[in-house]
Amino acid sequence: MNKTIEHMVPPYLLGLEPYVPGMPIEELERELRVRAVKLASNENPLGPSPLAMEAARAAMANAHRYPDGGGFYLRQKLAAKLGVEMEQVILGLGSSELIDLTSRVLLRPGDEGLTSDGSFPLYYISIRASGAKLVTVPLQNYASDLDAMARAITPHTKLIYLSNPNNPTGTFFTADALDEFLQRVPAGVMVVLDEAYFEYVEQMGYSRSLDLVRRGRNVIVLRTFSKIYGMAGMRIGYGLGPKELLDVMNKLRSPFNTTSPAQAAALAALDDVEHVKRSMETNRAGREQIIEALDRMRVDYVPGVANFLLIELGRDTADFAGEMMKYGVIVRPMRWMGFPNAIRVTIGTHSENERFLQALSAML
Numbered sequence: 001m002n003k004t005i006e007h008m009v010p011p012y013l014l015g016l017e018p019y020v021p022g023m024p025i026e027e028l029e030r031e032l033r034v035r036a037v038k039l040a041s042n043e044n045p046l047g048p049s050p051l052a053m054e055a056a057r058a059a060m061a062n063a064h065r066y067p068d069g070g071g072f073y074l075r076q077k078l079a080a081k082l083g084v085e086m087e088q089v090i091l092g093l094g095s096s097e098l099i100d101l102t103s104r105v106l107l108r109p110g111d112e113g114l115t116s117d118g119s120f121p122l123y124y125i126s127i128r129a130s131g132a133k134l135v136t137v138p139l140q141n142y143a144s145d146l147d148a149m150a151r152a153i154t155p156h157t158k159l160i161y162l163s164n165p166n167n168p169t170g171t172f173f174t175a176d177a178l179d180e181f182l183q184r185v186p187a188g189v190m191v192v193l194d195e196a197y198f199e200y201v202e203q204m205g206y207s208r209s210l211d212l213v214r215r216g217r218n219v220i221v222l223r224t225f226s227k228i229y230g231m232a233g234m235r236i237g238y239g240l241g242p243k244e245l246l247d248v249m250n251k252l253r254s255p256f257n258t259t260s261p262a263q264a265a266a267l268a269a270l271d272d273v274e275h276v277k278r279s280m281e282t283n284r285a286g287r288e289q290i291i292e293a294l295d296r297m298r299v300d301y302v303p304g305v306a307n308f309l310l311i312e313l314g315r316d317t318a319d320f321a322g323e324m325m326k327y328g329v330i331v332r333p334m335r336w337m338g339f340p341n342a343i344r345v346t347i348g349t350h351s352e353n354e355r356f357l358q359a360l361s362a363m364l
């Protein structure tokens with residue numbers, strides 16, 4: 001690197017590991033001239049709700065105007081639906097932006113940000129980018145080890161990230177387990193509950209995170225329109241948390257962080273309960289389809305509850321995922337997230353899953 005730049009950039013930024021996105025489907029199709037299926041980024045295979053598409057199209061008529069930076073109508077609707085106050089809702093350019101903002105607002109050099117190994121890489125990036133120290137605790141049996149995390153809290157800990165369900169393992173912890181954990185978290189520590197896959201989880205006792213928000217606890221709940229709502233390309237998500245903290249985040253965020261078509265699409269998507277239900281059912285059936293085949297092939301996997309599965313192949317998967325692309329199937333090798341012998345596959349439609357299973361079976 002240019003030596004002058006190296007001295008201008010803070011040292012804690014120079015060593016950052018970049019986020020590694022899934023390969024875009026267009027790129028693979030261009031390279032291989034095959035129709036590909038992308039099961040690499042936990043996107044909804046059914047796409048967005050038709051109502052959302054129509055709303056986004058209609059909103060384009062006013063695209064010469066700046067959007068409502070405060071997202072009044074969407075925040076109002078989310079607040080009413082979720083039973084929180086409007087001032088407890090903040091919109092983000094995907095929930096990724098809210099992860100970044102939370103770390104920026106709460107961490108400074110000398111602080112510690114705590115999370116799990118084998119979890120969402122943006123936690124690591126945002127903690128380190130704020131100049132704070134990243135502290136991680138190993139997963140236990142592929143799941144967040146809340147007991148070990150509570151023990152890892154020090155007087156410097158300011159922020160804790162919990163992915164529930166955890167990406168990339170798909171495991172979850174219960175609301176009771178979280179309550180126990182929160183009793184061990186000191187008052188000056190904020191806990192981020194990243195519930196990007198909330199709508200997929202059917203397990204009893206999974207989450208009471210909204211109660212915590214209503215009671216004004218020091219938690220931020222993150223949800224997104226990127227996953228079950230099928231709008232990852234629109235870049236819109238939201239956070240729920242203490243007003244006073246959201247006030248600061250609102251001052252720091254870019255004033256027009258969400259676009260008017262995205263806000264309109266999100267409003268319409270909330271109305272399309274049928275689309276969400278259909279997406280959930282497609283995912284449930286797809287999970288059964290894949291699990292049944294993996295059992296038959298005697299392949300190990302983590303029984304995740306979200307819209308993806310972590311599959312352990314017992315050998316390094318960097319080349320494996322590359323090889324699978326030749327079959328026109330994009331999955332994610334997981335070394336960079338801490339699982340060198342695993343791939344993560346998103347649950348797709350029945351025929352997409354079939355393509356993946358056929359490629360897997362041919363390769364094994």
Ligand SMILES: *Cc1c(COP(=O)(O)O)cnc(C)c1O
Nearest residue numbers: 094095096120167196224226237
């Ligand atoms: C996909 C995902 C997000 C959401 O990302 P967006 O920025 O909303 O698209 C957040 N957290 C986790 C753990 C995820 O897997």
